[in-house]
Each structure stands twice: as C-alpha cells, then as structure tokens.
Amino acid sequence: MTTVTAAVARELGAPLSVQQLELDDLRANEARVRMVAGGICHTDAIVRDGIYPTPLPAVLGHEGAGLVETVGESVTSVRPGDHVVLSAAYCAACNECQAGRMAYCENLFAQDFGGSRTDGTTAFTTADGTRISSHFFGQSSFSTYSNVVESSLVRIDPSVPLEVMAPLGCGMQTGAGSVLNELRPPAGSSIAVSGVGAVGMAAVMAARVAGCTTIVAIDLHDSRLELAKELGATHVVNAAAGTVVDELMSITGGQGVNYALDTTAIPGVLAGLIGALSIRGTLALVGAAAPGTTAEFEIGASLVKGWTFKTIIQGSSVPQQFIPRLVELWKQGRFPFDKLVRTYKLDDINAGFADSASGAVIKPVVVF
Incomplete structure (x- = not known):
C-alpha cells in the first residue's frame, strides 16, 4: 500500500474532498504514474452530479499527465521514466477495438465509468478499508499517484511540459x-x-x-x-x-x-x-x-x-496515435491550446470546477 493525496467525490453535487487514501499494489496490466497535472473536464462534473453512473465515493479525473514510476509485468508500451498523457481506457478485445475504433469500445461504460477494475477491486481505500471507486477512464488522475491501465497510457515527447499537455487526454482530443x-x-x-x-x-x-x-x-x-x-x-x-x-x-x-x-x-x-x-x-x-x-x-x-x-x-481517435500528433502541432504553434489553461493547486480543485461552470475559465488544470 502507498499513501496518496486525492480529491474524492463523496456525495452527489457536493464539492470534492481532498484527503489521504491508500493506493493498492500494481496489477500486471497497470503502470504506477506520479501525476504532474490533471485537467478538469465537464465529464468530471456530470459524474460528480450523478448524471453518469460512476459509483460514489470516487476519485475522478481523466486528463492526467505524469511520469511512469513502475510497470506491471505485462505492460510493454511504457517503461519507468516515460512521460505520459492519460486518456480513456478501452478493452482492446471487442470488435470495435480490434477494428481500430477504440473510442467506440463495446465495453466503454465498464472500462471508463465502472468505478473498479474488471475483477471488481478498487485501487483506492480509506485508512479504515472503505472502498473508493477508482479507474475512472482507466486512470482516476485526481490523485498524486494512481495505478493506470495500459490502454490509458500515451507516451509523449519528454521535452514538452507535462503541466501543459494534460488537457490532450480528453477535451482537446x-x-x-x-x-x-x-x-x-x-x-x-x-x-x-x-x-x-x-x-x-x-x-x-x-x-x-x-x-x-x-x-x-x-x-x-x-x-x-x-x-x-x-x-x-x-x-x-x-x-x-x-x-x-x-x-x-x-x-x-x-x-x-x-x-x-x-x-x-x-x-x-x-x-x-x-x-x-x-x-x-x-x-x-x-x-x-x-x-x-x-x-x-x-x-x-x-x-x-x-x-x-x-x-x-473521443474524437474517434486512437489516443496512442493521435495525441502525439497534437503534441507536434502544439510544438509548431499550430495548436496553441495552452492559451485556454488556468492552473490550480489540488487544494483549490473546487474553485477550478466553479470557474469552469461559470465560464470564467475555459480549461482548468490541477498542478500537483
């Protein structure tokens, strides 16, 4: 177990609660990612408010960016030290995934909104052992560390700032x-x-x-x-x-x-x-x-x-192919999405949600 600090959606429509949780051991198909930043997206808000059915309490966040620390034994697409942007999870086994249409995965709701691994376990618990829903979009990135499924991992150019790249995982893509x-x-x-x-x-x-x-x-x-x-x-x-x-x-x-x-x-x-x-x-x-x-x-x-x-x-994209293309467009000045960003500390995450809802900020990003 590893102690992490995370923003937890506990009750429908209520502000997120920043607290310490226990992160369990890595599974074979996961990588431990130290989060550097995480975008706040409208989908986080509608799940917090119960419009989409992820079980609460939950660690949300699905536009993570960070550094890979360790990888499970079956993970081959990234290695420790890689810079990654995190995107939506997909099963990789259904007809749509096999045809390269990962955005339309037949198991999308289970993979991204189910609140647990496919075996029913959650990565997060409180100190007294209470389950906290995890693996939101395969990542639950509103946490200082998270166990992220391989299909959510997108390796990017290490020369670009991770604090800027987080929104590529969902909204920009x-x-x-x-x-x-x-x-x-x-x-x-x-x-x-x-x-x-x-x-x-x-x-x-x-x-x-x-x-x-x-x-x-x-x-x-x-x-x-x-x-x-x-x-x-x-x-x-x-x-x-x-x-x-x-x-x-x-x-x-x-x-x-x-x-x-x-x-x-x-x-x-x-x-x-x-x-x-x-x-x-x-x-x-x-x-x-x-x-x-x-x-x-x-x-x-x-x-x-x-x-x-x-x-x-999800822009009908294969994240592992499309997000690096967006990074290159940003480097050339042709996709300047950083002009939309305002950053917040984790303790101020609820202010980011409020500013997004009011229209005061286009893309709030939590920087850890």
Whole structure:
C-alpha cells in the first residue's frame, strides 16, 4: 500500500474532498504514474452530479499527465521514466477495438465509468478499508499517484511540459479529433462550432489546421468569441441574439455551412443548426447530455438536402496515435491550446470546477 493525496467525490453535487487514501499494489496490466497535472473536464462534473453512473465515493479525473514510476509485468508500451498523457481506457478485445475504433469500445461504460477494475477491486481505500471507486477512464488522475491501465497510457515527447499537455487526454482530443479524424473537412470548406469551451476551441483550431476557410464560432460569452478569433475563427456569432441560423446563412452567402459541430448538447441548439446546413451538410454532436435527452429534427423539407447527423466520441481517435500528433502541432504553434489553461493547486480543485461552470475559465488544470 502507498499513501496518496486525492480529491474524492463523496456525495452527489457536493464539492470534492481532498484527503489521504491508500493506493493498492500494481496489477500486471497497470503502470504506477506520479501525476504532474490533471485537467478538469465537464465529464468530471456530470459524474460528480450523478448524471453518469460512476459509483460514489470516487476519485475522478481523466486528463492526467505524469511520469511512469513502475510497470506491471505485462505492460510493454511504457517503461519507468516515460512521460505520459492519460486518456480513456478501452478493452482492446471487442470488435470495435480490434477494428481500430477504440473510442467506440463495446465495453466503454465498464472500462471508463465502472468505478473498479474488471475483477471488481478498487485501487483506492480509506485508512479504515472503505472502498473508493477508482479507474475512472482507466486512470482516476485526481490523485498524486494512481495505478493506470495500459490502454490509458500515451507516451509523449519528454521535452514538452507535462503541466501543459494534460488537457490532450480528453477535451482537446475530442474537439480536434472530431474535425481531423471524423468530419475531415476538405480545404476551403465551411464549419460552424456551437459552444467554444475547451472542446469547441480545439475544434476551431483543428479546422484551421484542416484548411477550412470559413470557421464560425458560436457562443454566449463575448470573451470566448474574441479568443476564438485569435485561435482561428473567421467569424463569430453570439447566440444570445437568437439569430444563429440567419447569421450562418448570411456568412455563407445563403449556401449554409458544410459542417456543424455542437458541443452544447442542448436539444434546441442542436436542432436549430439543421436549418443552417448546406446541401449534403453534416451535423455532429460531441456534447454529453443526460441519458434520455431527445432532440426533434424537421424531416419534411430537409429530406431533399441529404444531410447527415452523427455522434462522435473521443474524437474517434486512437489516443496512442493521435495525441502525439497534437503534441507536434502544439510544438509548431499550430495548436496553441495552452492559451485556454488556468492552473490550480489540488487544494483549490473546487474553485477550478466553479470557474469552469461559470465560464470564467475555459480549461482548468490541477498542478500537483
């Protein structure tokens, strides 16, 4: 057993509690990682609030970055001393994983939200032996040390600062991958991004990398829209005016946008974007909504447009391949996601959650 300091989600909707826990022995398919930083993501908040069903109490955190200290006997992809970013876990054995579609792992909920290893054990306990859910996204990175499953480990260039790289594990990968891996817009095409938080900003930057010549950022916060222009948006629309569709049609000369990516998961927002699609346009959803949420689509007049709707998980990426590509883009100055980050100490983690919820900060990152 190793004593660690971790932020624990104990009750639904309540602030996290920073306390000491016991970390158990490493399993064969795990690596012991000393955390350097961990991003705070919207998914952490919705699990804390019970929207997704990870058993509480739990150590959350799924955008970890750190140093490998020891590895289990079956681990071959990393070794002690490696710098790693931590991403979503996957089983590597199901049909989707075997086909290279790890983001759509058939066992995704068990791997990432189950709160334990596949054998039912948890890595964390209190001093009196009380179980604390672990292995959130295979990592539970809101802890000074964690036992991380091999599929969550992504080795990166040791010359880049780990404090900066943590958000690549989920939010940045999701936004950028949705554009570069899934939508794949051709150079010269148009795209609208609805909601420019961390995921949306990553999509804006990726659209510029892809060569889109019309990139429209949509949000309620003028400060975010100004930053989006700095990061690659050619146009911005404040959704508070209620004229999003009209403005998108005006920007595109009445043709509509070729691609629309929604990060809000607000049914009315999602459904409204259909009216701004071009013929054969694509509307994609990456935002997480509560199970049971529905959206209504007009299907009569829109039939002749031949439009596509799709949902995207984790940017449809293979983390071990895609995250190092994002690191290289960052090194070249073409994916400057560090401009979104504000850092917090572990003791101030709840302030990071609050600042994210209010929109005051786009990407809070805990630095250990």
